[in-house]
Amino acid sequence: MLRHFVAAMLAIGALDGPPNAGGAAAPALTQRQAVGQHMIFAYDGLQPPPALRRRIARGEAAGVILFTRNVQSAGQVRSAMRSLQAIRRPPGLRAPLLVMVDQEGGPVRRIPGAPARAAASVTSAGQARADGRAAARTLRGAGANMNLAPVADVGRAGAALQRERRTYGRSSADVGRRAGAFARGLREGGVRATAKHFPGFGAASVNTDNAAQSIGLPLSTLRDVDEAPFGQLIEAGVDAVMVSTAVYPALDELPAAFSRPWVTDELRGRLGFRGVSITDDLGTPAVAAFGSNRRRAVLAVQAGIDLPLFSSTYGAGAQAAEGLLAAARDGRLDPAGLREGARRVVALRARIPR
Numbered sequence: 001m002l003r004h005f006v007a008a009m010l011a012i013g014a015l016d017g018p019p020n021a022g023g024a025a026a027p028a029l030t031q032r033q034a035v036g037q038h039m040i041f042a043y044d045g046l047q048p049p050p051a052l053r054r055r056i057a058r059g060e061a062a063g064v065i066l067f068t069r070n071v072q073s074a075g076q077v078r079s080a081m082r083s084l085q086a087i088r089r090p091p092g093l094r095a096p097l098l099v100m101v102d103q104e105g106g107p108v109r110r111i112p113g114a115p116a117r118a119a120a121s122v123t124s125a126g127q128a129r130a131d132g133r134a135a136a137r138t139l140r141g142a143g144a145n146m147n148l149a150p151v152a153d154v155g156r157a158g159a160a161l162q163r164e165r166r167t168y169g170r171s172s173a174d175v176g177r178r179a180g181a182f183a184r185g186l187r188e189g190g191v192r193a194t195a196k197h198f199p200g201f202g203a204a205s206v207n208t209d210n211a212a213q214s215i216g217l218p219l220s221t222l223r224d225v226d227e228a229p230f231g232q233l234i235e236a237g238v239d240a241v242m243v244s245t246a247v248y249p250a251l252d253e254l255p256a257a258f259s260r261p262w263v264t265d266e267l268r269g270r271l272g273f274r275g276v277s278i279t280d281d282l283g284t285p286a287v288a289a290f291g292s293n294r295r296r297a298v299l300a301v302q303a304g305i306d307l308p309l310f311s312s313t314y315g316a317g318a319q320a321a322e323g324l325l326a327a328a329r330d331g332r333l334d335p336a337g338l339r340e341g342a343r344r345v346v347a348l349r350a351r352i353p354r
Contacts, residue, residue: 029059029092029342035324036060037093037342040100040278040307041317046072048084049314056097059090060321062345063098065311066144068110074142077111081143095349096145100194103135104149106165113138119151120165125181128168132185132193139191145352147186148242148278150179152195152229153202160207167202172228179229180236190353195233196242197280198267199256200226208245208286219250223270231271239348240276241267243305245286255287257300257308264304276344278307283316294323301333306341 029037036055040063043049048064055061064084071077081099088094101110106118114134122128128150135147154175155167162170168178183193199222204213217226230241243257251266252259257279267273280286282296290296293310297320300308308324310316327333 031328032325033059033090033093034338034342035321035328037062037345038301038307038324038338039317039321040065040098040309041314042067042311043314044069046070046076047080051318052314053084053087055318056084056087057089059093061097062307062349063100063146065100065148065309066110067102067311071111071142074111074113074138078141078143085143093346095346096352096354098146098192098345098349098352099144100146100148101139101142101144102148103139103144104151104166105131105135108149108164108166109138111138111142111144113141118165119168119178120155120162122168122178125177128178128181129185132182132187133189134185135182136186136189136191140189144191146192146194146240148194148196149186150182150193150195151197152176152179152233153197153200154226154229156203158205159202160204161202164207170202172225176229176232180232183233183236183238192239192348192352193233194240194242194278195230195238197244197246198227198230198241199244199248199262200230201244201246202226204246208280209284212286212289213246215246215248217248217250222248222250227266227271230267234271234273234275238275239351240278241273242278242280243267245280245282245284254299254303255290257282257287257305258290258296258303260303262303268304274344276306276348277304279305279309281311282308282320283310283312292323293317293319294326296320297323298327298332301327301338301341304337304341306344 105115115131155162155170161167168175186193245255245257252261256262297308
């Protein structure tokens with residue numbers, strides 16, 4: 001594992017740089033490979049398409065995201081993921097691919113199995129930790145290594161996530177304790193956690209999977225109530241934070257996932273997050289007004305996002321990657337920022353247990 005981590009760090013550091021201090025040239029990433037470390041790919045069906053396999057072999061993908069459309073059984077998924085992980089990749093990019101799944105518990109489970117309990121039914125940190133461990137067993141059994149959970153949103157009466165039974169409570173303290181415990185359980189089981197949906201989606205009346213949403217809470221409330229569980233998870237070392245596609249006018253008129261004030265100034269600056277940032281799905285009605293997949297990906301990375309997520313098809317992700325490549329070539333993306341984001345993603349991959 002250490003060998004893969006060192007190679008990965010050398011590769012990212014050598015993007016535009018000189019040979020390492022020892023005199024031997026560090027393996028360098030091409031521009032396409034650097035952009036590829038910002039991309040997670042979805043696909044249709046039970047087997048990853050040949051185009052995705054070729055992209056992985058070139059070192060132009062950080063990983064994949066799985067949905068129920070990709071799952072016949074845990075064994076079938078495990079076999080498919082083993083075949084992807086076995087693809088020989090360029091030097092510096094041989095750490096495990098990220099294999100992401102939404103396995104929150106209750107109604108949101110992509111892989112058959114635990115945890116059966118929805119977040120709304122959890123009454124203690126102990127239960128949440130047990131659910132995190134159970135989720136890790138389910139995911140590891142299917143070859144997945146990263147959970148797009150826990151939900152760290154503070155619920156409000158009548159809100160969308162409350163109706164969907166996906167929140168751990170209606171107080172910051174309860175949500176912070178329980179979401180943090182779920183994340184600990186995942187980590188103990190060898191699965192990386194993702195806190196979502198920053199800066200907090202618990203007051204939204206409509207899910208952004210279905211419509212654009214604006215959350216008009218004052219900035220003081222967002223910081224004191226909604227961001228508080230994320231702050232606790234960040235202090236505990238959570239690997240990733242998913243950023244909402246809702247608009248929060250208290251700080252910016254753009255969706256949070258496209259907003260530098262939210263992604264860079266608030267999440268990284270005020271809260272001190274140093275891990276990997278990922279968007280909620282950029283293929284939904286919430287951001288339909290912001291142009292093509294190419295443009296949406298660029299907006300997200302310009303804001304400071306590491307992984308702009310497109311969950312519909314492989315083609316959508318491929319379009320997004322081409323958009324990022326074009327923006328990197330014509331100067332719309334800052335080269336240093338692109339390298340730094342790629343470095344965070346490769347470092348996360350290097351922490352994945354084999």
